[in-house]
Amino acid sequence: MPQEILRPGYIGDKALTKAPWMRFALAEWGVREGQGEAKKRRVTPRIVDYLKTCSSLDGKPSQRRDSTSWCSAFVNWCMRQAGFLGTNDARAASWQDWGTKLIEPRYGAVTVFCNHVGFFCYRGGPSVFLLGGNQADLGWQHEVKRQKDGRCPAGPWEPPRQDSSHYVGVEPFPLDAVICYRWPSQPSVKQEST
Secondary structure, eight states: OOGGGGSHHHHHHHHHHHSTHHHHHHHTTTOBTTOTTHHHHTOOHHHHHHHTTOGGGTTOGGGSSTTSOOHHHHHHHHHHHTTOOOOOOSOGGGGGGSSEEESSOOTTOEEEOSSOEEEEEEEETTEEEEEEEEEOTTOOOSOOOOOTTSSOOSSOOOOOOOSSOOEEEEEEEEGGGOOEEEEOSSOOHHHHHO
16 A cells, blocks of 8 residues: 555645644654664653553553554544544543544544554455554454444453564554444644634
């Protein structure tokens, strides 16, 4: 997937105006776990910045590392940069009740799976393509566990970690595993203050 089609010049300012958090998400493209000296310590400073947006990790410094699933932290960070309130939670499933539920996705919609969350870019066949953090180029190699009502089970659940470097980028995910698409229900704090 050529990343040019997701860059601001291609999609136009109209889409970025409606989903201003995408400007920040696109700017993070390529941030990767374990770069340089951080690989030895499993702490990438930019990923730690994302994790700082999750108050659910307060008092748990050992979980502010690359080895912590950071997809929700990335979405929280992007929302905060654009002036929106996120969930402040490190769990992907925390987004299933956030904002307003969308019947159909639109560019930039928060797309929720039981164990992953990212921003909707487009559909392609049986897949949705998400721009997100903690993505891996190994494909979606684990079962998505849902309850009968379509919601995520309560409690922590994390997919098995692979030994590859996770990154910010676009990856396909199964369309039939989407729990929901969400959109902010509150205006940006930055918009209110102007």
